[in-house]
Structures are given as C-alpha cells and as structure tokens.
Amino acid sequence: MTGRSQSSRRGPQAEKPAGSALVFVIDDDVSMRRSLANLFRSVGLDVIAFGSAQEMLQASLPDVASCLVLDVRLPGLSGLELQTELAKLNLRIPIIFITGHGDIPMTVKAMKGGAVDFLTKPFRDQELLDAVVAATERDRKRREVEKAVASLQSSFETLSPREQAVMKLVTAGLMNKQIAAELGLAEITIKIYRGQVMKKMGARSLADLIRMAEPLGIRPNRPEQA
Structure with missing residues (x-):
C-alpha cells in the first residue's frame, strides 16, 4: 500500500457508492x-475491521451492501480458507484479496473461488x-435483484394453483383458446383467470408478465393439466 494518489482525475474518492x-x-x-x-473512511465508507478470520465468523454482520478486503496470510484460518467457509455459509460478500506473498496458484484459487480482485503489496491506494x-x-446490484425476485415470488404465491397454471401457459405463448383446451375450461374462464393473474402480479402488459416468468424459473413449456 502506497501513499494516496495526487492525480487530479476524478476517481473513487469522489465516487462513493450510492447509499450505505x-x-x-x-x-x-x-x-x-x-x-x-x-x-476507506476518508472517502465516506463505513468500516468494520477484524484481526482474524475467526473474529469475523463470530461477529453479527450488518445486512447491507458490502465487500471484504482480506489478507491471504492470517493466523489460524487463512484468507483462502475463510473464502471457502463464507461460501459454505452462503455469505456472498465480494472479496478483494491483498497479500505481500502472492503467487499464480494462489491467485488462480482465489479468483476461481469468486474473488473480485487479488492485489499484491505494495499497491496504490487508488487501485x-x-x-x-x-x-x-456489485453487491448492491445482487441484493436489488434478489429483493426483486423475492417480491415476484411473493406475488406468484398469492396466485391459486389454477392461476399459476394459466400464467405458465400464457408466458409460454399460448392463446386463450389454446389454454382453455389445455386446461379443459371455457375460453371466457381463461380470460377471467388471465385478468386476475395480471392484477395480482402487477403486470401492465403481456411483455411484463413474460419478463417476470424468467426469474421465477417458469420455462416456456406446457405443464400437465392442472
């Protein structure tokens, strides 16, 4: 780690991520x-520092957009071992490794494990x-996506089994008449179910509904008759 860059170009010092x-x-x-x-505090970021991997694993971590700046060589559990443990715990915190003793196998292992970056000391503050x-x-965007998918899943679960079947067939590209034949119902009944699906899902158009289907894991194929 070297002294801070004195470059006049606009860098992260003036680009603190939006929100906390x-x-x-x-x-x-x-x-x-x-x-x-x-x-990190000099650019307005909040920081929680630990002296070992065990300290972090024993701590209660705030549920906010974050990242982890992690030394590879640590007493007890190493940085690479902590990366494995966090993955097992499904704690998907983006990791930036720092080390004064990096080598190619170590770097490859860290990056394959999902690390964002691997910096060898001395590195520039700006870097x-x-x-x-x-x-x-990256972590903020992941959280936003997960929140949106959870909201969609919650809406989908308010649909009755019949409405869910109609949504699956609608988003597979079937017309009301085809859906009626598939489910053994009258076409007017399908129109009613379709309207209920649109309302409950908060879809303004068929295109909206189709976009919602993908993150819900609804594939464009015909389910068995409900």
Missing part, C-alpha cells in the same frame, strides 16, 4: 488494518479504492 456501503477488513497487522480503515467501489456496487 460497508467495507470489512481482515488483517492481523494492526498498522495495516488501521491504515486501510482510515483510507484498492477502485476495487472496493466496484465490489460494493
């Missing part, structure tokens, strides 16, 4: 841990800040 963002730091070197925390901004934005 949190950076977790794990480094057993007290001076490095303090230096990293000060750097680390770029990685942190990108990682927190």
Whole structure:
C-alpha cells in the first residue's frame, strides 16, 4: 500500500457508492488494518475491521451492501480458507484479496473461488479504492435483484394453483383458446383467470408478465393439466 494518489482525475474518492456501503477488513497487522480503515473512511465508507478470520465468523454482520478486503496470510484460518467457509455459509460478500506473498496458484484459487480482485503489496491506494467501489456496487446490484425476485415470488404465491397454471401457459405463448383446451375450461374462464393473474402480479402488459416468468424459473413449456 502506497501513499494516496495526487492525480487530479476524478476517481473513487469522489465516487462513493450510492447509499450505505460497508467495507470489512481482515488483517492481523494492526498498522495495516488501521491504515486501510482510515483510507476507506476518508472517502465516506463505513468500516468494520477484524484481526482474524475467526473474529469475523463470530461477529453479527450488518445486512447491507458490502465487500471484504482480506489478507491471504492470517493466523489460524487463512484468507483462502475463510473464502471457502463464507461460501459454505452462503455469505456472498465480494472479496478483494491483498497479500505481500502472492503467487499464480494462489491467485488462480482465489479468483476461481469468486474473488473480485487479488492485489499484491505494495499497491496504490487508488487501485484498492477502485476495487472496493466496484465490489460494493456489485453487491448492491445482487441484493436489488434478489429483493426483486423475492417480491415476484411473493406475488406468484398469492396466485391459486389454477392461476399459476394459466400464467405458465400464457408466458409460454399460448392463446386463450389454446389454454382453455389445455386446461379443459371455457375460453371466457381463461380470460377471467388471465385478468386476475395480471392484477395480482402487477403486470401492465403481456411483455411484463413474460419478463417476470424468467426469474421465477417458469420455462416456456406446457405443464400437465392442472
């Protein structure tokens, strides 16, 4: 880690991610841990620092957009081992590895494990800040997508089994007459079910409904008769 860049170009120092963002730091070197925390706070980011992987695993982590700046070599559980543990716990925090002893196999293992970046000391402050901004934005977008899918799933679960069957057939491209034949119902009944589906799902058009089907895992094929 070097001194901060004095370049006049507009960088992450002026581009704090929108909304709250949190950076977790794990480094057993007290001076490095303090230096990293000060750097992130200087651009308006919140920081929680730990001296070991075990400390983080035992902590109650805030449920906000975040990333983890993680030293590879740590006492006890190593950075790479922590990456594996977080994956097992389904804690998908974007990880930026930092190390003074990096090698190709280590880098490959970290990146295959889903790391956002792997920085070898000494690195520029700006380089680390770029990685942190990108990682927190990535986590924010993931959270937004998951929230939207959860909302869709909640709406889908308000549909009756028959309405769900109609939605699946509508989004598969079948016309009301075809759906009526598929389900053994009158066409006017299908029109009523279709209107109820549109209302409950909050769809303004057929295109809206089709876009909703994909994240719900609804595939364009005909289900068996409900």
